[in-house]
Amino acid sequence: MSQIENVLKETRRFPPPPEFQARARLKSMDEYRRLYAESIEQPETFWGRVAEELPWIQRWERVLDWSEAPRAKWFVGGKLNASAVCLDQHLEERGDKIAIRWEGEPGDTRNLTYRELHAEVSRMANALKARGIGKGDRVAIYMPMIPELAMAVLACARIGAIHSVVFAGFSAQALSDRIEDGECCAVITADGAWRRGSVLPLKPAVDEACRG
Structure with a gap:
């Protein structure tokens, strides 16, 4: 050989x-x-x-x-908030520094400072709370690799919810299985995601998964 x-x-x-x-x-x-x-x-x-x-x-x-x-x-006995660890403690000294530097598949770019990211995460956390989601609830995240994915994870942590990231390439049935297994009460998604030069629809898959 x-x-x-x-x-x-x-x-x-x-x-x-x-x-x-x-x-x-x-x-x-x-x-x-x-x-x-x-x-x-x-x-x-x-x-x-x-x-x-x-x-x-x-x-x-x-x-x-x-x-x-x-x-x-x-x-033992300690309590902290992962969202505060990642964001709040940096606002005073690093608030205007870049927290996320993102580049999408078509070449679009986006930069978010710690202060901007903190504001967006807080806004998303409040939106979840307004829908009755709180500590201990499970939330599925079915999103492409965009800044809002990180925001969703941090927003869940901020209110004590448990997030479950589901790969955006999975089928509606695979998503449905994970929603059911995780006993998720909500799904955070996007209309679609760029994949190999075309847009992969995500929201229709979520609609189908929730019907199932």
């Missing part, structure tokens, strides 16, 4: 430029290895320190609980 020779071996190293390295959180591999070793040997100390960087709604009582091993419980 013939063998394919590996001709793509790469041994060169390309160190980062000094100005990039100066801004890096970790300045060397030695520093990285020390942190990695600490995370293995003293996980509660390491992750407790890292967690202090997040905007907790309610601080945890214990970093790690192994009382039901092998099931681990992390940050």
Whole structure:
């Protein structure tokens, strides 16, 4: 049997430029290895320190609980909101910086700052709440890879709803199965999605899935 020779071996190293390295959180591999070793040997100390960087709604009582091993419980008693972690804590210092830089299939582009994204997510979250959707409810997301997909995920997190992303290429039946299995009370979608040069209709598939 013939063998394919590996001709793509790469041994060169390309160190980062000094100005990039100066801004890096970790300045060397030695520093990285020390942190990695600490995370293995003293996980509660390491992750407790890292967690202090997040905007907790309610601080945890214990970093790690192994009382039901092998099931681990992390940050017992703590509460935070993923949407606030991704957006709110950045508004003061990074509000006008780009949060999402998007390019669509036909070549259209769109940039959203943290402040703009926060406003859109809040608007979508309020729209969900106005429809009676709240903490613990399941929401299916059947959308193309557009900024509104990220908004939908963050909006669900903001109100405590559980999101279930369904690949936009799935059929109406496949979508219906996932809506039923997830016990979803709502579906967030778009009229259509660009795919290989043409528009794939999504809303009709949602209508069919909901009828089923």
